[in-house]
Amino acid sequence: MAYESGDLDATLAAAAGDDPALLGELRGAFVESAEKQLDLLKRSRCDGNWTVAAMRLKGLAASFHAEELLLAAENALEAAPGEPAAIRNIEHVLARFSGKVSSPFGV
Numbered sequence: 001m002a003y004e005s006g007d008l009d010a011t012l013a014a015a016a017g018d019d020p021a022l023l024g025e026l027r028g029a030f031v032e033s034a035e036k037q038l039d040l041l042k043r044s045r046c047d048g049n050w051t052v053a054a055m056r057l058k059g060l061a062a063s064f065h066a067e068e069l070l071l072a073a074e075n076a077l078e079a080a081p082g083e084p085a086a087i088r089n090i091e092h093v094l095a096r097f098s099g100k101v102s103s104p105f106g107v
Contacts, residue, residue, distance in 0.1 A: 007065035008097070030064055031098045038090050041076065050081035057090070069093050 012030070016023035034057060041053040058073035060066075072093050076086040 007067055011065045027097075030060070030066075031094060033060055034069065034094055034097070038087070038094060041090070042087055044081055047081050051077065066097070069097070 008030075012023055012026045016026055037053050037057040037060065041050060041057065044050040044053055054073050054076040058070055058077065061069035061073055069090070072086070072090045075089060076083070079086040
């Protein structure tokens with residue numbers, strides 16, 4: 001799947017207007033919130049907690065039009081609680097959103 005942050009970037013830009021500092025703060029807040037939900041997902045010890053954390057992550061992604069994160073959260077909802085592949089997928093998406101990893105396609 002190719003990485004596409006256009007919708008997320010457009011949503012953040014619409015909220016920040018012409019203020020690059022605010023844009024950076026909004027992106028940071030988005031990533032921080034998503035990482036918090038990922039942490040809760042990783043620490044889930046029951047189906048209910050896993051589902052709640054994945055739903056919160058999905059809601060956050062939908063609110064900001066972060067399609068790739070939305071798909072990763074949906075995959076987590078369909079996976080068994082604690083599924084390492086689901087967690088790694090979300091980690092990878094968040095790493096790219098925060099600029100820690102580039103896309104495998106160079107995009």
